[in-house]
Amino acid sequence: MQVIEILSEGLKRKIKVIVPAEEMGIKLTERIAHARNHVKLNGFRLGKVPIEHLRKVYGQSFMLEVIDGILHEMPYSILAERGERSATQLKISLNEDNEDEDDSHAEQVFSGKADFVFFLNYEVFPEIIIKDLASIEIIREVVEVDEKEVDEQVERAISSIRTYTSTNNPATSGDRVTIEYIGKIDGELVKDSGNSGMQLVLGSGMSSIPNFEEQLIGCRVDDTIQIMVTFPERYEPSYLACKEAIFEINVKEVATPNELEISNDNDTARKLGLESLAHLRNVIRLQIENQYDSIIRQKIKRQIFDALEKDYLFDVPEQLLEMEFNNIWNHVHSDIQNTDRTFQETEEALQNHRDIYRTLAVRRVRLGLILTRIGEEAGITVSNGELNRASEAIQPPFPHSSMSKEKSMFGRPEAVPHLYAPIFEEFEEKVVDYLLRRISVIDRKISPAML
The missing domain is CATH 3.30.70.1050 (Trigger factor ribosome-binding domain)
Structure with a gap:
């Protein structure tokens, strides 16, 4: 041969x-x-x-x-x-x-x-020689749970089992309103904005749109009203962010809350599937801690990834780059097609941003290769059981409430094209944990509001 x-x-x-x-x-x-x-x-x-x-x-x-x-x-x-x-x-x-x-x-x-x-x-894979990891320095934010936030979350949990009584009186803060609505931007119907039977407790912050609940105060059953709102900057779908919209609302019901006393025998907590009020508070405190930890973890990873990208400059395989770029590009196109904007209206804008998306693709591929190399040197592997556990959904914090439910193949070279989309993959997390034991980490206490 x-x-x-x-x-x-x-x-x-x-x-x-x-x-x-x-x-x-x-x-x-x-x-x-x-x-x-x-x-x-x-x-x-x-x-x-x-x-x-x-x-x-x-x-x-x-x-x-x-x-x-x-x-x-x-x-x-x-x-x-x-x-x-x-x-x-x-x-x-x-x-x-x-x-x-x-x-x-x-x-x-x-x-x-x-x-x-x-x-x-x-x-071929580019040659990557791992440098001294101790030279990487990051800041890890440390946040203590605010008991006031725990109190607010406990009240929200309790309100999920609160009963209401219909009334003909004007709606006030704390009342539950049931509405039908459609949203319009510049006279055009917002896609998927129609909703029948939506319930909001006024003043609870259930609506993610600022000043939405406040404008419902004073409405009565069978009223038809219009309200004007501005979608927040960080809103999904993102094409609605910062847009002004008019909502046409039919009020189907106004209901006042019935008294709900927190009894000494912890009946209220048991209705939520928990043993006691203390147990409820502990569960909520843990949930808040997990939310803080998730945000902090993302900030840590961003710092680590930025440092790695800065330290390692090398050409990436063109085929991997094209696969990742096409994945991003197709996702963007899909988002456009799922909105009220036509593809033609945004094609020019998309073409102007091709370089931005390609830069993102290069970053994802390069980081994937760097993490792969670090993981190989560290002997990091992921078992099938760990992959399966990572894909399981998190269970609701309160078993009997109506609250909704809130990978990586780095070890296999042929799987590299699929590494970058899911951020919380087992291998990636293991490599990050490995790095945290070897880089310089400075803890800095901050308030929850600064997180």
């Missing part, structure tokens, strides 16, 4: 592999000899069919199996001998220009009269 390097440019490689006809004949003979003990033909006892007769009857079929075995096994052994790893799936072709092979040549290969030739196209 001959292995000839045709191209070695940056991370790109092109290899020509020649398997001599003689070697192909040997492999074919071995395959026929193996099959001899299993092939039964009329006129011959099992295992007694002459090899040459088998070659005549099944030669081409067996040669096809030989070729299939070569194409499945030999490329990876060739890369191993060269000390290389393909960053993506190998591209295998039977001629240099990826054109269909000449039928006459194929016939000669099958008959054992010509060498079997194929080509490998691939990109």
